[in-house]
Structures are given as C-alpha cells and as structure tokens.
Amino acid sequence: MTWVGGNTTEATTTSLTAVDLITVSALSIAGAVPFVAQFSYRKTSGAAALVNSGGKVNTTIVIAPATGEISTGSTNQAESGYASLYGEGPITNYPRSAMSVAGAFTTQYATGLDSADMSIATITDLVSDGLVGNASITLGQDDLHVYTLTTS
C-alpha cells in the first residue's frame, strides 16, 4: 500500500448546499488500480440537524452530500466519524467501481456511487464535499489521505 497524496488542513462549512472542502490533486490512478481514500469528519452542536458529506472524482460528483450516504445523526450534539472510499480506477462496463463506508457515533453507512459514473480516465483529483442541515451547526473534514495498492 502506497500513500499517494493527502491534505491535513481542516476545512469547515455551514453551507446548506454542497461545497468542496478538502482536495487531493495531482494523482495518477489508472483504470483497475485499487485505491483507498479516507478522511475524518465532525459536526458541532447548535441545532438538531445532521451534516452530510460526499465526494468528487476529478470534476464529477459521484457521491452527492444531499443523498446522505456519509452522514451523522441529527441529535443536537457534537459528533465525529470516519469515511473510507474503496475502489479501483474505473474500466469499461464498471464505471462505478467504488463504494463508501462511513460511521459517526451510532450511525453507519455502506453504499455505492449514488450520483454519477466515474469517467473512464485516470483519476487525478479526489475532493470531499459537504453540507449542513442547519446553518447553526458546522461540518468539519480533515486528514484526507489517498493510497494505492500494488497489483503485481
């Protein structure tokens, strides 16, 4: 397993609509190459609402935050969790060759790419997105790291 990029500067938002938060760029993940991307996420107290995270591959949102696949509970409390995206660079007939698993406090999620196919091209950029359910709470994301696995 080889670390191929990371971003360890926290990004936060109180936006009710999806915004980009953390970016790891200058990657070169070709088709069929296994990869793992993972990041920490948190929400503050302030309102009985959840926060949602998602992800973008190159310029395409493949997990939309609005669909709630990487989420939290809606109790008015601080929570933190962790998300992983497992996959392989997409190839023909397998444009959604990745899945996310996440957990925060007592909630957990495992799902496919709900929003769009990944383009059959080298993955150069991974971007975490997010939004909040109430502007009185803050979503934070930090420590996005990307790894590839050997295939020979």
Place this chain on the structure above:
Amino acid sequence: MPPLFGAMGMSRQRPTGGLFPILVAPPAAAANAMTWIGSQTTEATTTSTTEVDLLSISALSIGANTPFSIRFMYRKSAGAAATASSGLKLNTTTVEAPGVGAIPTNAINEVESGFAVMHLHGTSSPYVRPGLIYSGIAGVGAPLGGNAGLATANMPAAPITDLVSLGLVGNPLITLGHDEMQAHTLAVS
C-alpha cells in the same frame, strides 16, 4: 539552508568519543504492510440462476492468523427487474453464499456497477468466521450497500489456497459480471 545530509537521504551522527562526524544510512524503511498475492483480471459473467464460480485466484498459502483482503468489481446488465447476487468461496467452502445479501444489487431493470471489499483473517480457533464484507453498487436508481460478516459457513482451516467469487442472477435475462479481483496479505510484524 537545506540540511546537507538529509537531502541525500542520509543523516549525520557524531559517535560518542569520536573525533569526526561520520555518515550513516537512515534506519531501513519498514516493509510494505500490504503484499499483493494474486489477481484475476479477466472478466467472468453468468446468467445462471444457481450459484456458479466466477473469478478465482489459486495456488495461495495464507496461514492462520494472517490478515488478508480481497476486492473485485461487479456489475449487472439491464434486461429484467431482478437482482444479481455475489458471494465468496475459500478453498472449497462457500463462506458467503450469493443471495445472503452482503454483495447485492437492486432489482431495478437497469445497468449497475459497484465494488466489493472483504477483510479476512486466517482462522484460529475459536475465531472461525473472522471476515467482514463491504459492498456498494448503483445505477440510475438508488444506491445499495452491503455490510456483513460471513453468514454461510466457518472459514476453512489454514492454509487458504483458493479464493473464488460466486454469483447468480434472479432472472436469466440479466447478466452478472465480476472483474479485476485483487488479493493482498497484511503484515503482522
């Protein structure tokens, strides 16, 4: 000013009692914690409504107490409003039968593709099912995920020599495909 020796991948140490500094290599880097042990990168498909073998990696030797992982892509075609299900066999033992639900698809008449990851550990009594399966798939319809242990049978005793993905479809008008199966072991020291 950049470190003179660090830039060369070396460090400078002054031995106790010595007169001159000497150049020494840094400690050896830790071995890669994950080792690739095999793959099957030729797609296999089925329209069978009963369980069949799809991808396989053989001639392995995964011992007791050795962590390992398996991953593969999977897809289903359109053609009928039916599911396709995938599973896993270790040696000759089906540890997760297709249809149990760990690696599912939607029953929507649409093209879908996804990914499955299995984290496992060579058995050591009394831990006879040390395995965890995650999967996720989506098409135009709702995404679907699986998250389960090994529901069908205990893992075979070490060594594990063969990894086999399994599959079946709910209607022969749709096709299930598996591709790009990769297996790795993890270091334990």
